[in-house]
Amino acid sequence: MILQLKDIHMSFTNAQNETFQLLRGVNLAVEKGKITALVGGNGTGKTTLFNIISGFEKGYTGDVIFERNNFNRISAHRISLMGIGRLFQDGQLLSGLTLMENMKIASDDKTGELPFSSLIRPKRWKDAEAKKEVQAKDIMRRIFGDDCKYLDMLNEDASAFSYGEQRLLSLARLLMGGDRLLLLDEPTSGVNPVYIDTIERIIREMVAEGLTVLLIEHNMHFVRRIADTCAYLDDGIIAKVGPTAEVLDDKNVRNSYLGL
Amino acid sequence: MEYIFHIIIMLNIYIMLTLSANLTIGMANLLTMCQAAFYGIGAYIGTYFLMQFNLPFLVIAALVMLLTGMFSILISFASVRLKGDYFVIATMGFQLIVYTILYNWTDVTRGPYGIPGIPGVKLLGIYELSGVYAYLLLSLVLMGIVVYLFHHLMKSPFGRALNAIRADEMMVKSMGRNTVMLKSWAFFLSAAVAGLAGVIYASYVSYIDPTSFTLDESIFIISALFIGGIGNTKGPILGAVFVVLLPELLRFVGLPDSIAANLRQIIYGLALILVMYYRPQGIWGKTILN
Numbered sequence: 300m301i302l303q304l305k306d307i308h309m310s311f312t313n314a315q316n317e318t319f320q321l322l323r324g325v326n327l328a329v330e331k332g333k334i335t336a337l338v339g340g341n342g343t344g345k346t347t348l349f350n351i352i353s354g355f356e357k358g359y360t361g362d363v364i365f366e367r368n369n370f371n372r373i374s375a376h377r378i379s380l381m382g383i384g385r386l387f388q389d390g391q392l393l394s395g396l397t398l399m400e401n402m403k404i405a406s407d408d409k410t411g412e413l414p415f416s417s418l419i420r421p422k423r424w425k426d427a428e429a430k431k432e433v434q435a436k437d438i439m440r441r442i443f444g445d446d447c448k449y450l451d452m453l454n455e456d457a458s459a460f461s462y463g464e465q466r467l468l469s470l471a472r473l474l475m476g477g478d479r480l481l482l483l484d485e486p487t488s489g490v491n492p493v494y495i496d497t498i499e500r501i502i503r504e505m506v507a508e509g510l511t512v513l514l515i516e517h518n519m520h521f522v523r524r525i526a527d528t529c530a531y532l533d534d535g536i537i538a539k540v541g542p543t544a545e546v547l548d549d550k551n552v553r554n555s556y557l558g559l
Numbered sequence: 560m561e562y563i564f565h566i567i568i569m570l571n572i573y574i575m576l577t578l579s580a581n582l583t584i585g586m587a588n589l590l591t592m593c594q595a596a597f598y599g600i601g602a603y604i605g606t607y608f609l610m611q612f613n614l615p616f617l618v619i620a621a622l623v624m625l626l627t628g629m630f631s632i633l634i635s636f637a638s639v640r641l642k643g644d645y646f647v648i649a650t651m652g653f654q655l656i657v658y659t660i661l662y663n664w665t666d667v668t669r670g671p672y673g674i675p676g677i678p679g680v681k682l683l684g685i686y687e688l689s690g691v692y693a694y695l696l697l698s699l700v701l702m703g704i705v706v707y708l709f710h711h712l713m714k715s716p717f718g719r720a721l722n723a724i725r726a727d728e729m730m731v732k733s734m735g736r737n738t739v740m741l742k743s744w745a746f747f748l749s750a751a752v753a754g755l756a757g758v759i760y761a762s763y764v765s766y767i768d769p770t771s772f773t774l775d776e777s778i779f780i781i782s783a784l785f786i787g788g789i790g791n792t793k794g795p796i797l798g799a800v801f802v803v804l805l806p807e808l809l810r811f812v813g814l815p816d817s818i819a820a821n822l823r824q825i826i827y828g829l830a831l832i833l834v835m836y837y838r839p840q841g842i843w844g845k846t847i848l849n
Contacts, residue, residue, distance in 0.1 A: 335671050353733055379735035387733070393726040395790075396719065403716070404723045405734050412736070414744050417715035418708065424716055472801065476734065 301480055301511045302329040302352070307361035309347060321347060322359070323535030329528075334502065334512045336522045336543060339532035340556055345515045346388060348532070349482050352513075353385050354378040365480065380407070384478035388485050388515075391465035392457035398468060399453040402435035405426065405475040434523045442501055443467075463494040470501045474508075481505060483514040487521050493512070499525055519557065523547055523550070531556065564691045568763060571698035572756045577764025577784045577795035578709050579752035584781070585789030586718060587745045588725035588849050591650040592635020594753050594780045596657035599772025601627045601754025602761040603661065603668060606677050609762055616680040616688075616697075620755055627754025631746035638746070639739055654774050661769035666788045680762045694763045695708060701759065705752055710792045712748075721745055722790075725849060782827055786834050797843045802827065 300392075307325040312318045329335050337345050344499025350356035352363055354375035363370040370378055371398045392401045408431065411417040439449050449468065452459065460468060466486065472479055486502070487495045495518070502512055502525060516522050522529060522543060529546035531539040535553060539546050546552055580594045605623045608614060615624075629739050637649040646841040661668050668674070680697070688697060712718050721732045728738050761767045779802065787798020806824060809819045839847045 355729065355732075374733040374737075375729075376735050376737045378653070379733050385733040387730060390730050392726065393723050393730065395722055395726050400719050401720075402737075404719055404731070407735060409736070412716045412720045414712055414715075414717045414748060415713065417717045421711075421715075428716070 300328045301331040301366060302513065303327070303362070303364040304348070304352070305362040305364065307351060307359055307363070307444070309344065309351065309356070309359040313518075318534060324531070325361070325409045325535070325537055327530055327537050327540065329511060329513050331394065331511050332506065332509060333527040334506055334514065334525055335528045335530065336526035337513060337515050337530050338517070338519075338522060338556065340386065343532045344531055344535065346484055349385065349484055349515065350380075351533040353383060353482060356366075361541065379476070379478075382477070382479040383482065384473045384476045385470055385482045386473060386481070386484060386486055388488065390484075391469055392460065392472075397454050397456055398460070399432065399435060401457060401468070402438070402453075402472055402475050403431045405472045406431045406434070407475075414526065430523065434475060438471055442471045442474075442504060451454060462470060462499050467494055467497055467501065468491050470498060479513045480513065483512060483516075485515055485517065487518045519547060560565070561691045564695045565696050566803065566807055568691065568694050568698045570799060571702035571787075572760050572763075572787065573751055573780070573783065573799040574796050575705050575756040575759075576780050577787065577799045578705055578792065579646065579749045579756070579796040580720075580780050580784050581789055581792075582709065582712075582749045582752075583742075583745050584724065584784060584848065585679065585844070585846060587723040587742055589742065589745070590647050590781075590848060591746075591749075591783065592647060592651045592774065592777050593654035593657070594633065594749075595772045595776035596654045597627050597630065597750040597753035598757045598776070598780075599657060599661055599767075600630055600750075600771070602676075602767050603757075604754065604770065606674055606761045606767060607757025609678050609680065611708070612680070615683050617682075620679065623754045623758045627714065627757070628747040628751035631750035632743070634748045634750075635739070635743040638742055641709070647720050651774065653749050658769055658773055661772060671768060671770075672737070672801075673766055675766045677761050677765045677767065679765070680758075685715035688762075694759070698759055698763070701755065705755070705764025706792055706796070709752075713792065717741070717744070722846075725846065779827075785841055786827075786830050788838075788841025790840065790844050791844030793838050794841045794844035798841065801830070801842075802837075 304325050304327040307322050309322040310318050310320045325348060338344055347356060351359050354373055365381060365383065367519055369380065408427050410427035417424055436450060439447060443449055458521050470486060486498050506512060526543040529543040531546055531552050539552055572691060576594060583589045583591050601623050604626050605619060608619045608622060633655060634650060638646055641649050641706040662670050681687045688694060720736055724741060726739050733739050781842050783798035786801055788794025806823050809823055814822065834841060
């Protein structure tokens with residue numbers, strides 16, 4: 300197992316001082332090199348669970364164990380450095396940066412990102428930048444093909460790309476980070492069917508390269524096609540987990556989540 | 560001619576101030592209202608060293624930048640704890656505290672009486688600079704170095720990281736970047752350069768008092784920045800040129816001083832409103848404040 304969630308509890312207190320128990324003891328094991336889908340209704344805590352794993356949510360109890368390291372109370376950027384990448388639900392390319400800059404900022408090589416090192420040792424970071432450019436182009440070719448238009452658009456601002464394209468490119472950007480586990484929050488959300496096929500291909504490419512994928516998704520056709528394992532989050536716990544077809548065909552899941 | 564050189568010296572000082580403000584506001588998207596506080600801290604620390612020690616200018620400049628930069632830790636701390644409007648208000652609070660200390664700590668700062676007779680800087684610890692020509696040269700060289708360094712920083716991976724934070728800090732964290740540290744460096748450099756501008760100003764005019772380092776002055780610097788534009792080096796320079804040259808141009812119109820002063824404020828305000836409405840990134844800026 301690459302990731303284990305053990306007895307995760309999380310509650311919120313609203314402005315009226317009322318407390319809501321969102322997660323009531325989530326247990327989940329994510330198998331290395333596989334695609335695991337996390338499904339469940341809106342507001343059941345799926346994104347909160349992603350926030351807990353990636354270090355953005357600290358007010359929980361329980362254990363997050365990644366490759367035998369306990370993540371409790373580790374800051375978000377350190378968790379990322381340990382090998383966990385994330386695609387945000389509403390996150391796309393970083394605006395105001397070019398496509399190439401978006402790829403470079405996602406690299407795990409941070410040479411020149413401190414002011415004095417960038418001033419004192421310019422050759423060192425320029426060499427590192429050149430390597431990142433080669434890596435970014437290589438990823439583009441691998442994912443989108445040798446003659447893809449994005450190779451000619453690397454210096455275009457993020458705003459030059461459509462929503463769907465930004466989603467694809469954000470996924471491709473994850474490959475710059477040298478991560479081992481990717482958390483994908485609704486990768487197909489708001490994307491047209493043509494791009495959904497490409498997203499599927501990119502995710503399969505990621506897994507073929509040895510990455511593990513945990514994804515949140517509401518598109519059940521997509522989940523059925525791509526996920527090896529599916530976990531159904533309901534009422535604050537993982538109510539059902541197993542092979543995707545088995546979970547999605549489960550009578551209780553179909554009844555409570557899909558309304559069938 | 561000396562009059563023109565005086566304007567150029569003040570312009571060089573304001574270019575340094577707007578560029579320093581641009582690093583935090585334009586690059587890291589952190590609206591700070593305390594640039595004049597760092598300008599003042601630099602001026603007072605610099606004055607202390609100039610009056611107490613016979614040190615070369617480079618040593619004094621380095622000490623002033625280091626010590627003024629260290630005051631930025633307070634703002635860095637606030638940026639971790641406070642977001643958005645609350646952070647802006649906290650920086651205003653810092654500005655007001657610094658002004659109050661400068662005004663009331665009379666044993667050290669002489670409060671409202673100010674400190675007269677500040678000696679000129681000594682380039683190698685021997686030759687004391689005096690006169691408008693020497694400061695013209697010094698301020699031009701320092702302004703050139705600051706412009707070069709900031710331009711270089713903005714094009715470097717550090718500048719890119721700050722730009723990325725401006726766009727989406729959470730996403731940048733998820734890419735393994737310590738955004739608190741990156742922002743702290745931005746604050747440090749911004750404060751250090753504002754402090755450098757302060758020591759040049761203090762030694763050039765040879766007199767300082769707290770009224771040069773008020774909240775109004777911080778707003779003035781930010782107005783210059785927003786009019787010129789944020790996110791690159793051209794915009795802040797243009798903004799400084801606009802706010803420094805405008806009052807001088809109004810002199811030639813022949814208006815009485817009392818009217819010219821008010822008209823200047825009205826023109827600044829109008830320019831700010833028009834720029835914000837029609838070009839939110841500023842006349843020559845690259846990005847907008849999120």
